[in-house]
Amino acid sequence: MEKVDGRLVRGDQTRRAVLRRAVDIASVDGLEGLSIGRLASELGISKSGLFAHFGSKEELQLATIRAARRIYADAVVTPAYEVEPGLGRLFALSESWLEYSRSRVFPGGCFFQKVSHEYAARGGAVQEALAGAHQEWMGLIENVVREAVERGEVDVDPAQLAFDLNAYYEAANLASILHNDEAPYEQARQSIRARLESARVGKSR
Amino acid sequence: MEKVDGRLVRGDQTRRAVLRRAVDIASVDGLEGLSIGRLASELGISKSGLFAHFGSKEELQLATIRAARRIYADAVVTPAYEVEPGLGRLFALSESWLEYSRSRVFPGGCFFQKVSHEYAARGGAVQEALAGAHQEWMGLIENVVREAVERGEVDVDPAQLAFDLNAYYEAANLASILHNDEAPYEQARQSIRARLESARVGKSR
DNA sequence: AAACAATACGAACGGTCGTATTATTAGTTT
DNA sequence: AAACTAATAATACGACCGTTCGTATTGTTT
Numbered sequence: 011m012e013k014v015d016g017r018l019v020r021g022d023q024t025r026r027a028v029l030r031r032a033v034d035i036a037s038v039d040g041l042e043g044l045s046i047g048r049l050a051s052e053l054g055i056s057k058s059g060l061f062a063h064f065g066s067k068e069e070l071q072l073a074t075i076r077a078a079r080r081i082y083a084d085a086v087v088t089p090a091y092e093v094e095p096g097l098g099r100l101f102a103l104s105e106s107w108l109e110y111s112r113s114r115v116f117p118g119g120c121f122f123q124k125v126s127h128e129y130a131a132r133g134g135a136v137q138e139a140l141a142g143a144h145q146e147w148m149g150l151i152e153n154v155v156r157e158a159v160e161r162g163e164v165d166v167d168p169a170q171l172a173f174d175l176n177a178y179y180e181a182a183n184l185a186s187i188l189h190n191d192e193a194p195y196e197q198a199r200q201s202i203r204a205r206l207e208s209a210r211v212g213k214s215r
Numbered sequence: 216m217e218k219v220d221g222r223l224v225r226g227d228q229t230r231r232a233v234l235r236r237a238v239d240i241a242s243v244d245g246l247e248g249l250s251i252g253r254l255a256s257e258l259g260i261s262k263s264g265l266f267a268h269f270g271s272k273e274e275l276q277l278a279t280i281r282a283a284r285r286i287y288a289d290a291v292v293t294p295a296y297e298v299e300p301g302l303g304r305l306f307a308l309s310e311s312w313l314e315y316s317r318s319r320v321f322p323g324g325c326f327f328q329k330v331s332h333e334y335a336a337r338g339g340a341v342q343e344a345l346a347g348a349h350q351e352w353m354g355l356i357e358n359v360v361r362e363a364v365e366r367g368e369v370d371v372d373p374a375q376l377a378f379d380l381n382a383y384y385e386a387a388n389l390a391s392i393l394h395n396d397e398a399p400y401e402q403a404r405q406s407i408r409a410r411l412e413s414a415r416v417g418k419s420r
Numbered sequence: 421a422a423a424c425a426a427t428a429c430g431a432a433c434g435g436t437c438g439t440a441t442t443a444t445t446a447g448t449t450t
Numbered sequence: 451a452a453a454c455t456a457a458t459a460a461t462a463c464g465a466c467c468g469t470t471c472g473t474a475t476t477g478t479t480t
Contacts, residue, residue, distance in 0.1 A: 024457080038336045043247065045437065058440090059458040067438060118336035123389075127332040130392040131243045131323035141393050173386060173402045180389070181382035184328075187335040188346045197378045208413060229427080251468065263470085264428040272468060422480080429474070436467070444459070450452085 025063050027053060029077035032070065036078075037118035040128045041071045041136060068135060075139050078121040085110045087150065095157035097164060097206065103154055104175060104202045108195050111183045119187040122147070123180055148172055164209040174205055230268050232258060234282035237275065241283075242323035245333045246276045246341060273340060280344050283326040290315045292355065300362035302369060302411065308359055309380060309407045313400050316388040324392040327352070328385055353377055369414040379410055 031053055036044045046067065050057040064070040090103035111120050118124055122143055129137045151172035158164045164171075182198035185191070236258055241249045251272065255262040269275040295308035316325050323329055327348055334342045356377035363369045369376075387403035390396070 040245075040247075040333065042245075047436070047438085056459045057438095058460070061439070062458075065439095124332055124336075126389060126393055127329055128245065130389060131329075137393075144390070144393055170402060170405060173399075174383070174406050177382035177386035177406070178379070180386055181378060184331060184335060184385070185349070188331055188342075188349055194378075197375060200375060201379050201382070250466080252466070261429050262468090263430075266469070267427075424479075425477085427474105427476070429472105431471090431473105433470075434468100437465080438463105440461105440463080442459100442461080444457100446457075447455085449454075 024055070024060075025073075028060060028063065029073055032074040033078045033081065033121055034117050036071075036074055037116035037121045037124055039118075041074065041125050042128065044071070044074065046070065071136050072139055075125070075136070075143065078116070079143060081115060082110070082122065085115045090154070095154075096161045097158045097210075100154050100158055100175075100206065101202075103151065104179070104199075107179050108182065108198060111179070111186065112192060112195050120180070120183045123183055148176060151175060162211060164206070165211045166209045171205070171209060175202060178202055178205075229260070229265075230278075233265060233268065234279060237279040238283045238286065238326055239322050241276075241279055242321035242326045242329055244323075246279065246330050247333065249276070249279065251275065276341050277344055280330070280341070280348065283321070284348060286320060287315070287327065290320045295359070300359075301366045302363045302415075305359050305363055305380075305411065306407075308356065309384070309404075312384045313387065313403060316384070316391065317397060317400050325385070325388045328388055353381060356380060367416060369411070370416045371414045376410070376414060380407060383407055383410075 028049065032044055032049060035049065035052075046061055047057050050060040053060070064073060086103070086106050089106045090099055093099045093102040116124075122140065125136075126140045126144060129140055148169075152168040155164070155166065155168040155171050159166065159168060178198040178201045182194040185194035185197075233254065237249055237254060240254065240257075251266055252262050255265040258265070269278060291308070291311050294311045295304055298304045298307040321329075327345065330341075331345045331349060334345055353374075357373040360369070360371065360373040360376050364371065364373060383403040383406045387399040390399035390402075
């Protein structure tokens with residue numbers, strides 16, 4: 011039991027604090043570099059006490075992924091879904107993604123891109139969770155594209171446009187972190203604009 | 216002295232064998248997961264003997280990056296430069312990149328994408344070497360694009376087209392490894408075709 | 421054959437890792 | 451206030467980390 015009368019008990023507060031710090035560490039040093047001892051000492055709690063919350067390193071990693079997903083949804087998805095469906099929402103999604111990366115919602119840039127590369131070739135529960143998150147995210151872009159197609163604003167294969175847009179996002183994120191430079195976001199914006207323009211129906215041809 | 220009459224002495228052979236294995240390990244488990252003890256035991260040599268070749272873990276990592284660069288150049292760049300400059304070479308570069316990733320020249324997919332994400336947000340000599348490699352690679356694509364521009368085959372901003380193409384490569388690489396699926400390469404090919412087609416001069420408009 | 425590097429080895433160092441066991445504290449319920 | 455439970459802490463373990471050291475082996479040069 012973690013809740014009493016809707017009020018959080020002690021243990022759940024700790025869990026939240028742990029995971030908030032964990033996603034930040036992992037976005038810089040990865041889910042492997044996320045060590046229990048370091049996490050505990052940074053939070054000023056005991057290693058064993060922290061460990062007891064999760065039972066294993068892998069469970070901590072999976073919980074960290076779920077926590078990152080919530081933050082990601084709040085920063086990227088929610089703002090876009092406040093815009094009406096169609097091309098406008100697709101633009102909004104692109105803008106909120108770039109802003110999510112640029113503003114370093116996670117200090118190491120996009121959490122999922124970082125740890126997905128870390129575990130992509132490894133197998134196991136963590137890899138599977140990340141593969142699932144990737145699929146979920148690509149599906150979400152496709153759905154937003156499809157809304158624009160259904161409204162007759164664009165004429166494209168949703169999966170193909172989703173692939174391109176996601177590619178621009180990721181390329182900008184990596185280049186920006188690697189060179190500590192914001193210019194790649196402007197390049198990505200240019201690519202997005204051009205790509206969406208070329209997808210519009212009734213475009214000059 | 217490492218060479219005598221152009222013949223390799225013992226130590227250099229070991230170094231080569233170490234680095235050949237190191238790039239493979241790092242492409243799966245990263246430059247941090249590349250541990251000296253593991254590397255030595257996989258090669259059947261002593262940990263201290265291996266260590267003596269590099270003097271520090273960081274030097275081993277930097278040497279591994281240089282070794283990966285040579286393999287990358289052989290697999291991706293050299294084949295493309297056997298094609299005449301212009302749009303043909305740009306296509307060839309794209310094809311050889313996708314084939315480099317698909318055929319798992321490194322078992323974990325693109326070495327540089329993997330370790331660049333690992334060290335992008337960390338600073339230090341390794342991060343700087345990887346930032347340099349990224350810049351060198353983007354510059355190479357731009358030059359190939361520029362050759363096509365100078366021949367009047369396309370009309371684009373070389374940096375912008377290089378950004379897009381590289382984005383397609385990387386997105387395909389990650390998706391393929393994460394889902395153990397070759398379909399992303401076909402998606403990337405489609406994106407590349409469309410993007411190059413839209414850049415051609417004398418295109419229908 | 422003697423001298424000299426280059427190369428490789430085994431053993432050990434202090435640290436940190438994830439994990440298990442046991443004890444102590446704090447909060448809630450009776 | 452006593453009993454009970456959930457949460458945190460203390461301590462310890464074996465494994466592995468990068469690194470250092472002294473020594474043996476090998477190959478080349480004199």
